[in-house]
Amino acid sequence: MAFLDVLMLGFSEAFTPTNLLFCFIGALLGTLIGVLPGIGPTATVAILLPVTFFLPPLGALIMLAGIFYGAQYGGSTTAILVNLPGEASAVVTAIDGYQMARKGRAGAALAIAALGSFFAGTVATIGLAVAGPTLSSFALSFGPAEYVALCIFGLLAATILAHGSVVKAIGMVCLGLVLGMVGIDVNSGATRLTFGSTELYDGIDFVVIAVGLFGVAEIASNLEFKEARGVLQSTIGRLWPTRQEFKESWAAVLRGTAVGTILGVLPGGGATLSAFSAYSVEKKISKTPEKFGHGAIAGVAGPEAANNAGAQSSFIPLLTLGIPSNSIMAMMLGAMTIHGITPGPSVIQNQPELFWGLVASMWLGNAMLLVINLPLIGIWVRLLKVPYRLLYPAILLFCCIGVYSVNNRGFDVALVILFGILGYVLRKAKCEAGPLLLGFVLGPLLETNLRRALLLSQGDPLVFVERPISAVLLLITAGMLLTLILPAIRKGRKEAFEASED
């Protein structure tokens, strides 16, 4: 059977000693970063992106993916033990997880979180393996018009599903698209928006924007005020959950996995949205909803399974269509581009070892995370006591050297300052930087295909409506924008996100 053949290929790639090592380093670094409050997975991937340029392409992707899902695991550890979520998707885990820890059941909460995540990761990885080839063979028939529609759909859907004001997010997408156009225009050779600087002829490097917006700006806002520290629940208790706890959580894990796998695929979806949705599903379905917020194990199991499933399945649109669904996937796209891989439907056909190797390594990485997290929990607990003032200089050094190493010049590091300031101001203005990054990475794809489509149709914009796939995508996009104008849905969306603000 062909499916077994490609799976074998994947595992033979993932099981090479170097790739196993990259996978382990990624998972370990991810856990480390996830555990430490004040530095999120987006910032970490941005900072470590340049380091992976020195690795072979598959090794680089394996490590970056490992960092990403490792951070999902690690974030929940901090959420449960200290009530300080290490990253956004663990916010809901803190609600019931910390209450369990206060009752001396931290061990059970951690074990259920890890086991649920492993199960969810396995299911979502199988989902990726099954959906990948199907979707990509479908996408191979896409022409320029379809790609334009897909980009517009991806960008606008991401702004609608993301936090905060949609109008501001669309503005951020436009700003990102404009930034992506800086440099020499490949069609005409004209220099665009360079302000006369020859260093900008090749455009702004992706790493510069990512490190500035997510690295430097994050450090600056973390240092604004004295550190907030939660109270560490030092007794972890017995790790193995009781029979009753298993009984209460297995169904929640199944539901969380389903919710996460589906929501992860959507643009703007991914781990955070999945976790929040799974929590509200559990609360609604439960026979004892009054227990939620007071240490209900289903309130840990569901969201934990969902955030890990969402993290894995958000790779599906990137690897099959070449469209990233959130800012971490945008960084994966940046990493692939730098290694000379054009993400999209042709990857599975032309470089099967890359796709299947990554899929297989994701499953291996999830298995490694079980080992990294459960028996070694004591080490992570101790790490929680390291103060931020000792951590951020190291982060700063990684940022600067990483950016320098891309082109071996100080100019890029200086440019980081501009984006650091921009990122800081955007935080004050309550604008999300994620849509900006999505616009930036999709800008060239959108422009090339828009030019091609309109050249072929001799300037007739109807080409986007005449081709069925593109028409459907644009129709869905228009529908989503329309629903936002309807007050009832706007209210529902606001309520869904207000829970996440707390």
Added chain:
Amino acid sequence: MMTGSSKNHRDYPDLLAGGLMTGLGALGLWAGRDLAFGTPAMMGSGFLPNVLCGVLIAIGLFVFLKAMTKSYEPIGDSNIKPLLILIAAIAGFAFLAESFGFVVSTVWLLVIGSLADQESRWKEIAVSTLLLTAFGALVFIYGLGVQMPVLPF
């Protein structure tokens, strides 16, 4: 805020966001003023940048004007001192790296950068700078082969 005076009617984060978008859009239009616009069938190099900057300005103005009528929302407490110190640290690194090498630029970056935290202590800064500089030189310059001189000479 129950007092209905006009002062309490502004959403300051949105005012900032709207102003920023309008300003950056205008800057983009100005920077791309000489680019050929072309026609949809034969787009010039300035077609999309100008269109997008126009959209950016429109969205910026919309956000700005709407913020004038929204209920009061403050920007929140700010302390830009850490940001300014970080900028000084990074700018020094950018300037020193190519000519003065890894050690000088990294020591500047770490010592100045560490001052951004109010709770920093000189002893800790000295130790962490020493360790991180040694670690960075080994891993990045010798290990990964980043093209940067180690010492100024």
